[in-house]
Amino acid sequence: MELPIFYDEAELWNNTLLLYDSALREINTKLEILNNEFKLAHQYNPIEHITSRIKSSESIAKKIRHNNRELKVENIIKYVNDVAGIRIICSFTSDIYRIADLIAKQSDVKVLKVKDYIMCPKENGYSSYHMIVSVPIYLSNQVIDTKVEIQIRTIAMDFWASLEHKIYYKFEGNAPEHIRAELKECAEIVGYLDKKMLSLNEEIKNYSHCEVQEYKEIVNE
């Protein structure tokens, strides 16, 4: 992202934050439109809910320090991909890929990086689909491509990730071995649950309206 020259880091940061905030709005609107279209066409909601946030300054500083870089706006823009972050929670794994595909297909969205932790979960069991994208932000005198990290996961994956996050912070990354093992076991159960829910949903979809009516009549006899 190419920013105009500001002589003051604070001024530059405020202008940068405006871009990140605008990029979150752009992506949120795109998602809302897709979800509404789905609701209308298929009477079905692929997105359960969406949350978005601007990364806290402490968290940004930690990431920059971790990368051994100087804490400068230029470095934040270049090296911190998730200053603007959106989390999309879906009901089923198939919805995750459908949403990711629909976002990637939009002509003004550039996909910069994808990490599929569903196909390849992390060692601790973490599972989610991550995309780093950029969207153009139209200012009065220029257009600036701005990065957003999109995380897409199921309700069950999100449940797991939020507990793991709490445990990670509580033990400052050094949770006892048995807790880590149990968390990993939970991640496997989450994977199993998501598969079962998906196949159950597929089976339900295959019932025609007539079959459901017939079934209801039999039950009511």
Ligand code: 0O2
């Ligand atoms: P927070 O508090 O959520 O902001 P890259 O984006 O490629 O430069 P990075 O940041 O390591 O490198 O990317 P990755 O692996 O895609 O992870 C980014 C975010 O994914 C994390 O942000 C978490 O939100 C989430 N995440 C990744 N791994 C885990 C995990 O093991 N457990 C949980 N609960 N979440 C995870 P931050 O900055 O760590 O935190």
